[in-house]
Amino acid sequence: MNFQLIGVNHNSAPIEVRERLAIPETRLPDAIRTLVKQPGVEEGMVLSTCNRVELLTSSQQGTDVRGFLSLYFGVSPDTLNSHIYEFRQRDAVRHVFRVASSLDSMVVGEPQILGQVKEAYAIARGLGAIHSALDFLLSRAFAVAKRVRSETAIGSSNVSISSVAVQLAEKIFGSLNGTTVYVIGAGKMAELAARRLMANGVGKILFSNRTHERALQLAEAFGGEAVPFEQLHDTADRADIVLTSTGSAEFLFRRQHGERFLARRRNRPMFFIDISVPRNIDPEMNRLDGIFVYDIDDLQAVAAGNTAERKKEAERAEKIVEAEVERFASRLKSLAVVPTILSLQEQCETIRQAEIDRIRGRLGNITPEQEAAIDVMTRGIVNKLLHTPITTLKSSVAEPEAASIHDIIRRIFNLNSGKPNK
């Protein structure tokens, strides 16, 4: 069995090349059908996302899918060759495992890729383009991805500012359900973070801005409430999370404000996210029990730390993938002898039946018990004779001379002609 994978990704090709190769979902079935019609190709699958386009095939002899790619997309082979990567056999298996485990992604550990691979697999399978070897490979890839996800923390850390803000808020409040967010100022970043917090279940959102009009607009857009800027210090304690991004040159909140908020909130914690430069919140406030202040640098530091953490986890994940590639290869080898074992058993069974039929006439009238005894005896003989060849076949897969043992057994039992020897 030959696996072959060719493709381009964000590392190998610029966006100009990737977009010419990208296949819209509507054309995917056509592309897959055309792919499996290529000479030699037995099974095929096409993965097309914004960061990669990959063709995965399996064949008996190995094929040239490059030609197909350049023909199908009308891209000159020269352009393609400088950007394309190609993996065969073990390397192809490893690549599929790495892609599914999100180790080959632009943001390592991002969770979408596994879903995209699963979808591509489902489409190809629905068209009948995947049925045996690729099926085996892909289902293994999904298991590997699951293992990587559960055994490493590769997907657990956040690397963007707004997701870090959500991560920290969840570290403080547990679930964000029912919490209140106060957005002060109206920067693009603040809006983005607010959107992200809303998506994670925040219950209520308040807006305040020096220009009250703007606050009203945002409140309408998000289904929140606009609060006049003058009432800032009287209303801020309503919020669990306060997000500031104003152009104010002075601190909006100082330590004494924080003390007042805590008293009014009966010491329930508050989380201040300050993404403005210059800062809107006095860092002194972070010293108060129950108040947590993160400015933009703090958030970035957490994000950077998460990135480093991911790198470390990715190294562990690579080791898992390597071990799984090894396991897959040995399973594949043992799979190769399965058809031989089956045809061996089939052939002997045919011979046994034929011999029984031949002597039945000479036996005359026999009782059902006698017939059963003959059946048991002949089966026993066949099984005993086949025992050694089958165990030898199975145990040979790990040995270097596996192919020749396999071949010898096929020849001895004449399994290649397809006809049992009489």
Added chain:
Amino acid sequence: MPLFWLRVALSLYGVGLLYAVVSLWGGRPILTRVMLPAVGLGTVFHFVALVEYGMLGPAVAPSFLHEVESLLAFLLMAFFFVIYFRYKTASPGVAVFPMAFLLTVLASAPSSLVSSPSPGVSRGWLIIHIGLILVGYSALLFSFFASILYLIQERNLKAKASGGGFWSWLPALATIDEIGYKCLVFGFPFMTLGLIAGSILAEARFGAGYFRDPKILLSILMWVVYMVLLYTRWSVGWRGRRAAYLAAFASGAAVLALLVNTGWHGFIKP
């Protein structure tokens, strides 16, 4: 036989102890998977030991202190599992497992301080008194553990430690806070009723004089601090550092009251 089951439980708690120790160095996923079934099974065996002990009846002199240690360890484990199923966090285990392990070690050691209830003290009342008090103790201890975890998590968040970090497995601050508070609220009626049962028991036997005993004074002090803890939490929402101090004080008094043998609890002396 009860002692045998107790020792089985002890060896299973050993896995929990190991888990607690290893967790402090970052944790090992394999140990985490083994830990829960092990301590769960340990708790079941512990329960078997307790039931068997109970069925031996008053004819057998219970080594009073050992029984108390054993029951307290069991209750701590039971609390741990309630919290685990409710909040899906095993983090209190870091404090609970070593404690339960230590208590069980003490309980399963050969008894040197054999003591039996002196005649005239109703075994039933005694059991009710001890049982209620110990449930209260476990709740208080849990609340104390929770306030320590709260402090750690708070410090962690304030230090702005990036990445996963050392204590990244701790649950959210609000969850820790809720565990601590719920334990406190749950334990209070048990503690109160336990003390009342003890007073009735003592007064019936010794008259009003029992009040002057240091052990009793400690218990009452503990109860008052407990009430203050509950009140400040409820009225002004004290948590974190201040709650931890109070809980530490109350737990300290509770443990002292448990261990101090002033001689006044005459009915537990040989």
